[in-house]
Amino acid sequence: EVQLVQSGAEVKKPxxxxxxxxxxxxxxxTSYWIGWVRQMPGKGLEWMGIIYPGDSDTRYSPSFxxxxxxxxxxxxxxxxxxxxxxxxxxxxxxxCVRHGFTMVRGVRGRWFDPWGQGTLVTVSS
Amino acid sequence: xxxxxxxxxLTVSPGGTVxxxxxxxxxxxxxxxxxxxxxxxxxxxxxxxxxxTSNKHSWTPARFSGSLLxxxxxxxxxxxxxxDEAEYYCLLYYxxxxxxxxxxxxxxxx
Numbered sequence: 001e002v003q004l005v006q007s008g009a010e011v012k013k014p015x016x017x018x019x020x021x022x023x024x025x026x027x028x029x030t031s032y033w034i035g036w037v038r039q040m041p042g043k044g045l046e047w048m049g050i051i052y053p054g055d056s057d058t059r060y061s062p063s064f065x066x067x068x069x070x071x072x073x074x075x076x077x078x079x080x081x082x083x084x085x086x087x088x089x090x091x092x093x094x095x096c097v098r099h100g101f102t103m104v105r106g107v108r109g110r111w112f113d114p115w116g117q118g119t120l121v122t123v124s125s
Numbered sequence: 126x127x128x129x130x131x132x133x134x135l136t137v138s139p140g141g142t143v144x145x146x147x148x149x150x151x152x153x154x155x156x157x158x159x160x161x162x163x164x165x166x167x168x169x170x171x172x173x174x175x176x177x178t179s180n181k182h183s184w185t186p187a188r189f190s191g192s193l194l195x196x197x198x199x200x201x202x203x204x205x206x207x208x209d210e211a212e213y214y215c216l217l218y219y220x221x222x223x224x225x226x227x228x229x230x231x232x233x234x235x
Contacts, residue, residue: 035224037171045163045171045214045226059222062126095170102176109177110159110218115170 002026004034004096004116011122012086019082020119022096029077030054033099035112036070036081040092050099051079086123093118127151129217131227136235137205145230146197147215153196154217160198161216162191164209165229171214175200202232210234 007021022034035050049060053072060070072079079096096116102109128150137143147160154160162175173182175191178198188204198215215227 044229047224047226049222061222061224104177104180109180110161111173111176112161112216113173113182115172118170
């Protein structure tokens with residue numbers, strides 16, 4: 001079974017650092033991109049960025065560039081999302097999702113599946 | 126800043142048909158934006174339904190279909206079931222790191 005399993009919920013204070021994880025299993029981890037998505041309380045989904053674990057090629061959404069760091073350790077099939085100094089506004093659920101490609105009737109298709117179960121990050125003094 | 130717009134909310138009767146749309150601030154949505162659709166129920170992670178405009182995943186119920194309609198991506202539910210009540214998000218791919226979600230449509234089955 002293909003799955004992404006994320007690390008558990010975190011409660012942190014403003015200014016602290018944090019690294020959450022997303023472990024892939026059931027597929028070749030180095031052959032698919034892993035994206036990170038933020039969902040603030042009661043709000044919609046926001047794309048943060050993406051990494052290709054095969055060569056660590058990483059791309060950030062402009063809104064999140066410089067705010068977080070995305071990385072991966074292919075030896076343990078795990079992607080990471082980290083903050084060096086958390087803010088209260090970082091309080092959210094964070095999801096990882098696998099991104100891949102398929103040829104459908106000779107045309108390239110892009111899909112996003114599966115999703116991790118989510119990691120709730122709470123930042124409060 | 127690219128904005129992807131969905132209807133904030135829609136209501137449909139059980140057994141009815143409803144179409145959700147997904148518009149881009151850059152102009153008409155085409156297959157080159159690889160529209161994807163996701164369903165999210167309260168307290169759950171999103172679940173993929175449709176990829177690249179109209180392709181279903183193996184678990185996607187037959188009553189869900191995707192298309193392009195009037196310059197937008199569209200998700201149509203035919204024969205709506207009570208369990209289809211959920212938030213639905215579209216995603217458009219603009220190239221490189223630029224992937225943008227729509228604001229979501231809250232579908233009520235009433």
